[in-house]
Amino acid sequence: MKWAIGVDLGGTHVAAAPVDDRGRVYQVHQRELESHDVKYVISELARVVVRSIDALPKRAKLTGIGVGSPGNIDERTGTVRFSPNFGWHDVALRQKIEKKLGRPIKLLNDARCATIGEFIYGVGKGTRDFALITLGTGIGGGIVANGKLVLGHSMAAGEVGHHVIREDHGFVCTCGKIGCFEAQASGTALLRHALKLQPSFPRSTLLTGVPQVDWGSKMIIRAAAAGDQHALATWQAWLHDLATGLANIIAFVNPETIALGGGVGRTDDSLLATPLTKLVDEQTTMAPKHQTAIVRAKLGNNAGIVGSACLALHGIP
Numbered sequence: 001m002k003w004a005i006g007v008d009l010g011g012t013h014v015a016a017a018p019v020d021d022r023g024r025v026y027q028v029h030q031r032e033l034e035s036h037d038v039k040y041v042i043s044e045l046a047r048v049v050v051r052s053i054d055a056l057p058k059r060a061k062l063t064g065i066g067v068g069s070p071g072n073i074d075e076r077t078g079t080v081r082f083s084p085n086f087g088w089h090d091v092a093l094r095q096k097i098e099k100k101l102g103r104p105i106k107l108l109n110d111a112r113c114a115t116i117g118e119f120i121y122g123v124g125k126g127t128r129d130f131a132l133i134t135l136g137t138g139i140g141g142g143i144v145a146n147g148k149l150v151l152g153h154s155m156a157a158g159e160v161g162h163h164v165i166r167e168d169h170g171f172v173c174t175c176g177k178i179g180c181f182e183a184q185a186s187g188t189a190l191l192r193h194a195l196k197l198q199p200s201f202p203r204s205t206l207l208t209g210v211p212q213v214d215w216g217s218k219m220i221i222r223a224a225a226a227g228d229q230h231a232l233a234t235w236q237a238w239l240h241d242l243a244t245g246l247a248n249i250i251a252f253v254n255p256e257t258i259a260l261g262g263g264v265g266r267t268d269d270s271l272l273a274t275p276l277t278k279l280v281d282e283q284t285t286m287a288p289k290h291q292t293a294i295v296r297a298k299l300g301n302n303a304g305i306v307g308s309a310c311l312a313l314h315g316i317p
Contacts, residue, residue: 115142
């Protein structure tokens with residue numbers, strides 16, 4: 001049995017774990033990130049990697065270490081060209097991590113790593129054309145076409161969150177454009193839709209409490225499930241924008257399966273996947289309708305860890 005250490009570097013924490021060649025994760029180790037300073041992040045990353053190596057079963061042979069990092073990454077040089085969430089520009093991340101650990105590593109964008117994990121060991125297993133869409137603070141993603149991960153000319157393929165779906169009257173995206181898929185249909189966008197609709201529900205108690213503490217996507221989802229009218233209207237507006245983006249993705253790459261990951265992606269099917277599939281079918285034109293399954297991702301928070309371990313175990317599919 002082969003083993004690798006998978007590392008998922010996120011905006012608020014870094015997590016790592018031993019993963020075997022069946023995709024099984026053992027003893028996740030995590031450190032919260034209090035800063036995005038490069039030296040600090042690498043130091044915290046090294047801590048969880050060392051702990052993961054120590055957690056390997058006796059006589060287990062370590063094949064390698066894979067790291068998923070936010071940003072546009074030059075896979076040849078291991079340089080993070082740009083990572084907006086970290087504020088990094090031209091950081092030689094692979095070289096710096098290898099120097100710290102004294103071991104070679106494989107490095108790839110975190111969303112693409114999660115896509116590899118779901119494709120090989122999750123709901124994408126057995127498919128040839130697959131897409132993962134992660135619905136969280138933003139929207140990440142990855143595309144597999146004919147069994148191969150699509151990376152693009154400059155390693156930027158899969159940034160589905162930044163195609164525009166509401167140019168004329170959309171929300172401002174963190175990338176600077178107006179009406180990006182991410183701005184309209186991420187977990188954060190749920191709250192933006194709720195605020196936009198608030199004047200239509202003057203008696204609503206949905207947005208009470210402390211904004212930074214009580215407000216968020218989980219609160220809106222719970223209220224919608226309970227029948228709150230303001231929350232339901234918010235959910236429908238958000239769902240329509242999500243469907244528009246997914247219908248576009250079907251037109252772009254025509255996947256057999258689209259998996260929804262991230263925190264919002266774990267919403268019950270009766271509230272998310274079932275009505276979403278109907279809306280997507282209504283907006284699908286050139287591709288045959290009812291041919292793309294929209295499902296919840298399987299690996300949850302471990303998708304990035306499993307996928308980055310796959311880099312070391314199998315390479316990029």
